[in-house]
Amino acid sequence: MSTAVEAAEKRVTWAELYFDLVFVFAITQVSALLHHRHDLVGLAEALVVFVPVYWCWVGTTVQANIRDVDNPRDRLGILLVGLGGLFMALAVPGAYGRRGLLLGVAYWLARLVLLLLVARLPGVWRGPYGVAVLVSGPLLVAGGLLPDGPRLALWSLAALCDLAAPLVFRRRLAVVAYHPAHMPERFALFLLVALGESVVGIGGPAAAARLDAAELAAVAAAFTISAGLWWQYFVYAADAMRHAVETADSRRDVIRRIFQYGHLALAAGVIGVAVGFEETVADPGEALGAGSVALLYGGCGLYLLTFGYTRWMMFRRVAVTRLVAAALVLALLPAMVRLPALVVLVVLAVLLVALNAVEHVRVARAAAGAAREIAAEEPVAAPADRSVGGPV
Known part of the structure; x- marks a missing residue:
C-alpha cells in the first residue's frame, strides 16, 4: 500500500455496516445456545459454534481492509457472505441437532465467496482464506453429518485450523498491506455489537x-x-x-x-x-x-x-x-x-x-x-x- 493511500482515511462502508446486522442476530443465537446449557460441555459447544461465526466476520473485515470494496461486485459479495452468516445464525440453536449440516454448508459457501473476492491476490490459496475453503469448511460439513460427540470433536478441529492459519502463514501475510485506521474501527464495532447483546440480556427478561x-x-x-x-x-x-x-x-x-x-x-x-x-x-x-x-x-x-x-x-x-x-x-x-x-x-x-x-x-x-x-x-x-x- 502506498504512502498516499495510507494517508487517506479509509472509511467503513455502508455494505459493511449492513453486513454487521446479520451478526447482531448471530450473537443473539449463540447467547441463546449458551443460555440453554451452562456446564463445561455447553460452554465448549457454544465456543466451537461461535468461532466460525466470528471467523467469517473476520475474513470479511480483512478483505474489506486490504481492498476497495465500495463497488458493485464487492458489495454483492459482502451481501452473499452476509446471507451465509444468516444461514449460520439460523442453524446455531439446532447446531448439535438437525441443523448441523446447514451450519457447515453455510460457512463453507461464505468462505468460498470470500476466496473468490480476493482470488486476484497472489498466493491467496496458501493462506487463511485457502485453509477455510480447503480444510475447516469441509470439516464443518463432515461434522454436520455426524452424531453429537464426534461432531463436537470435528468442529473443534475446524475451529483450531481457522485460528491457527494466521500463525502458520505468518510470513506469507507479512506482505499484506493493512490499512491502520479501518481495522480498529471494525473490531470496535463488533465488540459494540456484543455489548448490545448485554443490553438485550437485561431488557428481555425485565x-x-x-x-x-x-x-x-x-x-x-x-x-x-x-x-x-x-x-x-x-x-x-x-x-x-x-x-x-x-x-x-x-x-x-x-x-x-x-x-x-x-x-x-x-x-x-x-x-x-x-x-x-x-x-x-x-x-x-x-x-x-x-x-x-x-x-x-x-x-x-x-x-x-x-x-x-x-x-x-x-x-x-x-x-x-x-x-x-x-x-x-x-x-x-x-x-x-x-x-x-x-x-x-x-x-x-x-x-x-x-x-x-x-x-x-x-x-x-x-x-x-x-x-x-x-x-x-x-x-x-x-x-x-x-x-x-x-x-x-
Whole structure:
C-alpha cells in the first residue's frame, strides 16, 4: 500500500455496516445456545459454534481492509457472505441437532465467496482464506453429518485450523498491506455489537417482569456493569489499539494478536456476561446457580484479563489495575453462588465503577505529568496553551 493511500482515511462502508446486522442476530443465537446449557460441555459447544461465526466476520473485515470494496461486485459479495452468516445464525440453536449440516454448508459457501473476492491476490490459496475453503469448511460439513460427540470433536478441529492459519502463514501475510485506521474501527464495532447483546440480556427478561423496586434495581445494576465494560474499552483502550496499529513495525502481528485473537476473547467474555444477565434480572431475590454466576463473573474476568494480554502485546506493559480487578472478580465467584441475584449484580457493578474510577485517576495523573514535562522543556517565551494528547 502506498504512502498516499495510507494517508487517506479509509472509511467503513455502508455494505459493511449492513453486513454487521446479520451478526447482531448471530450473537443473539449463540447467547441463546449458551443460555440453554451452562456446564463445561455447553460452554465448549457454544465456543466451537461461535468461532466460525466470528471467523467469517473476520475474513470479511480483512478483505474489506486490504481492498476497495465500495463497488458493485464487492458489495454483492459482502451481501452473499452476509446471507451465509444468516444461514449460520439460523442453524446455531439446532447446531448439535438437525441443523448441523446447514451450519457447515453455510460457512463453507461464505468462505468460498470470500476466496473468490480476493482470488486476484497472489498466493491467496496458501493462506487463511485457502485453509477455510480447503480444510475447516469441509470439516464443518463432515461434522454436520455426524452424531453429537464426534461432531463436537470435528468442529473443534475446524475451529483450531481457522485460528491457527494466521500463525502458520505468518510470513506469507507479512506482505499484506493493512490499512491502520479501518481495522480498529471494525473490531470496535463488533465488540459494540456484543455489548448490545448485554443490553438485550437485561431488557428481555425485565420487560416480562413485574418491575418492582428490586427488579428495577437489578436492571440499574446490570446496566452499570454493561456500561462499565463499555467504558473500559472505548474510553481507555480503543485509542491505544489504534495507536498500536499505526506505529507498529509489524501491523500483521498487531492485527493478529490484538484484533483477531484478542477480540475473540473480549466478545466471548461479553456474551458470557449477557447470558448471566438473563438469569439474574428477572428474579433478583433468588440465589443463582454456579453456572449462572460463572457466566457473569467468569465472563467479566475473561474480559478484564484480555486487556492484560492486549496491553502486553501492544506495549510490553502490565495492566496492573485490570489484572488485579480480574483476579478479585474471579476470587469472589465462589462466594456469590448462594447470594441473591441482586447482591451479585451490585457487587460486580461496584467493582467495575471502582476500577474505572482508579483508571481515570491514573490517566489524569499521567496527563498532568506529561504536561509538566512539556512545560519544563519549552523556552520561556513559548505559548502556554499546548495540548497534550496520545493514547492511554
